[in-house]
Amino acid sequence: MNQLSQTLERFGGVYLLPVFVALVAFVLIGAPSSWVTLTVAGLAMGMMIFLMASGLSLIFGLMDVLNFGHSAFISFGAFISASALAYMSGWLGSAHIGLNLLAIFLAFSAALAFGLVAGWFFEVVIIKPVYHDHLRQILITMGALIVSEQIILAVWGGSPITVQRPAFLEGSWLFGNVTVEIYRAFAFVLGLAVYIALFLVLKRTRIGLLIRAGVENREMVEALGFRIDRLFVGVFMVGSALAALGGAMWAGYETLITPALGGEMMIVVFIVVIIGGLGSVEGTLLGAIMVGLMANYIGFLAPKLALASNMLLMMAILLWRPSGLKPAVK
């Protein structure tokens, strides 16, 4: 038994969990073609959720700040990119792939830019006065969430908005009898790219070193003369921008968005960071992929259970590892 767990640890430990889930699902589902479709959908969903959740997790890890208003960035990102795409609808429909790419690039950039600016504002104006006071943090960020939801309602109205997709992302690829929606593959690739970029920044650069050191022991890094609070503003901005990007991608994935989107995603994001362990990017990725896969598999195998699947997953994992799958060292 001990040897077995050691072998498992050598091959990746908890990182094998999604693989294990996928294998079990393969046996249960039976049909390989639908299994591939579901797995791709799950991975794509997981990647988008990862984008939304990674900022929240890092912000908590670095500064012990939990931003209940994080989902506001998600919905703002979704709505801004939807508006931008609608504005450029001429380019979206064109057969020229360059214009398509430019349109979606501009839309996502708008969401990112908004996330950066709003994140800066949020950090400096709303959260800075209540550092180290969890109760007031929860209350204030909750209040900010209420206000931003109302602003979304005032600007975009309460009715659902259709999101246009660029022409080259419409439709799906066919490999034999396996269908893969192009947008899902796109979401997965983009999410993976962001993860690799984050990973490289955190593990290979000096700033990343400081962030990781700050997560582990903030006082020590400050004692060495580094301004953690400035670094934190940066992390907050990037985290918010990633949430906005995740929201923008989610909008394209769902194609129909309502102002309730932020609230719905917030629950999922919370579950993901709890499963993954607050403060670690790897844990968040793992949690997001698990949630994405489980949601798709269970939605196929037992649609009735699908609604509670995230919750059950969270309970099971918390019973097994109370501080999440891969918590940051603290």
Next chain:
Amino acid sequence: MTQTTKSPKGALFIKGLVLTIGALLLFAPFLFQDTRSLEVAARICIFIVLVASYDLLIGYTGIVSFAHIMFFGFGAYGAAIALKEMGPGWDAVLLGAAGGLVVSIVVAIAVGLLSLRVKAIFFAMITLATASVALVLASQLSGFTGGEDGITYKAPDLFKTANKLMVDADGKVARLFGVKLNGKLAAYYFVFSTCLVLFILCLRMVASPLGTVLKAIRENEARAEAIGYRVVAYRTFVFCIAAVTASLAGSIYAVWLKYTGPDTALSFSIMIDILLMVVIGGMGTMYGAVIGAVLLVIAQYYLRDLMGVASEALHGVPFLPELFEPDRWLLWLGIIFILLVYFFPKGIAGTLWDKGARS
């Protein structure tokens, strides 16, 4: 609790205010003789209890839970389902309330033991997730809960509007000061008296030694543990007490409203209302619950009218009318909420209370 030994001006003022509100609520059917006002008064009664029980958690023990509305919903749905299945009757009300109560206690103990060991922030997230699952389940299990449409049912015969409590010489409903003595009145006083009892129980609880322990836990968890109080046990206990109170309040509301649906008993916006009420009224003061609930419920019903007027007046100005639209009242409350948390974290009751003490 030192206010018994010395009574500063602020404390007296708050107490007087709360007593006045109590008196107004007691005579509400006679003072404000229209259906809408009675609706508002009953809603205030229910929310006072709901907010007071939430204050036990957030104000006295320092636990942030977002599942409070879920327990309210359990109580409401318990009574609603029992009244629907068994027909109008007191046995149905009692059975339904008891059923809701049992579910609430079981869920509260499970959630509490699972997650009250961890940080406050974890607990807030887990309760939020639990409550959202409850909401989704309520709208999905439509055979049982009526789904999005909710359940409509009849209240016990005593509370029917057609029921005559007293008849005059002509056999019509007797009037007292111009108010018909019918079932509606009985229903209101049922709500009022049960809520009063529940509120006094909450008040009694925070004045007891238990309340002192809770405050000790809020102020310094490690020290409370070191003195020998089992923090997790106390937290779970108070979480259960709050859940039970909320569940009872839910059952009462279900009997009063004769309708239970996700919007009235489970939705997250009610949770936000409760949060606003506690913080605006003043956390950790019980009396604050009364003030917050009254202010917010009145704002809910009447501020919209006012904002409609403002929106009309600003007609033609770009974008501003959108911000003043009656549906946007939460926007302004949210801003007030943030400012209050910054500058008056003790809320109305707490701030006034201290003011008297200082002068």
